[in-house]
Structures are given as C-alpha cells and as structure tokens.
Amino acid sequence: MESKRQKQVGKQIxxxxxxxxxxxxxxxxxxxxxxxxxxxxxxxxxxxxVYLSFLMAKDKEAVLETIRENTKKIRGIFGQRAKNQLRIVPNFQFYIDDSAEYAQHMNEVFSKLDIPPAPEDDEEDDDIYTR
Incomplete structure (x- = not known):
C-alpha cells in the first residue's frame, strides 16, 4: 500500500x-x-x-531503449525542476505499460466467444414460491 507521500511524489514525477x-x-x-x-x-x-505508453511508435522497444540511454539526462532535468520539492531525486526505472493492449486483446477474445443463450424456464418453475 502506497503512502500519501508516495502518491504525491508519483503524481509530481x-x-x-x-x-x-x-x-x-x-x-x-x-x-x-x-x-x-x-x-x-x-x-x-x-x-x-515509470510506466510508459507509446502512440505512433514504429518500434516501442527502440523508443524505450532511447529513454533508458538518456535516463541520466532525464534525471538531471527532473532534478532541476524538483530541487525545491524533493530531497532526493529518485532513480528512474522505465517500463512499457501494456495494460491497454492487454485489455484490447481480452475484449477481442470475449467478442469471439460463442455463448449459447440460457434455456428458458417453464412457467411451473417460476411459481415455486407461490405453492
């Protein structure tokens, strides 16, 4: 469970x-x-x-690698922005966030499922509590 401070710092980052x-x-x-x-x-x-999502990217892994190669520079620029707010500038670890792609994949899987309709109950079964 993240503390309030962790959430605040995360939003600022x-x-x-x-x-x-x-x-x-x-x-x-x-x-x-x-x-x-x-x-x-x-x-x-x-x-x-840091979880990243890419739009209009031909090669997500290549873009991620570019970001990872520039992590030190990114951290330096971030440190200049956050110097009055944080004592320690965090080390960044970058990851691809594929949750949107996973959700889209699951929607496709569910849309392809062939689920037969539920059988209709007899009227006698509906009146079980009225006897």
Whole structure:
C-alpha cells in the first residue's frame, strides 16, 4: 500500500516527466508520442518505476531503449525542476505499460466467444414460491 507521500511524489514525477518528454525529448523519439501512465515510488522515495505508453511508435522497444540511454539526462532535468520539492531525486526505472493492449486483446477474445443463450424456464418453475 502506497503512502500519501508516495502518491504525491508519483503524481509530481508523472507531471514533470510528461513535460520533459514533450519539450526536451520529443525529437529523440522518432515521431512517437510518449505518455506516462503510472509512477510507483519506493517507500524511501529513492526509486521510481515509470510506466510508459507509446502512440505512433514504429518500434516501442527502440523508443524505450532511447529513454533508458538518456535516463541520466532525464534525471538531471527532473532534478532541476524538483530541487525545491524533493530531497532526493529518485532513480528512474522505465517500463512499457501494456495494460491497454492487454485489455484490447481480452475484449477481442470475449467478442469471439460463442455463448449459447440460457434455456428458458417453464412457467411451473417460476411459481415455486407461490405453492
């Protein structure tokens, strides 16, 4: 269970990293639009797991690798923004968030299921409590 402080820091990281990706790194992503879907912060606020979603990305793994290669630079820019709010600038760990794709896949699986209609009950069964 995350504490209130962890949630606050996570939301701040999500907001700031979103701005950093849009302003400072937009050209580095080969036209892909990167969205931060979630941030989980460790109890000591030293590690932040950042979950990313990609739109218009030809190769998600390549974009993720570019982000991971620039983690130190991203952390530095974030540190300048958050220097008055956080004592420790967390180390970022970036992951692909595939929950939207998984949900879409599950919807496709459910739509392909052939579920027969329920059998109709006789009227006598409906009147079981009236006897």
């Amino acid at each position: 999500q907001k700031d990293l979103g701005e950093i990706f849009q302003k400072d790194f937009a050209l580095s992503f080969d036209g892909a639009f990167v969205t931060i879907t979630d941030v989980k912060v460790s109890p000591d606020l030293a590690i932040a797991r």
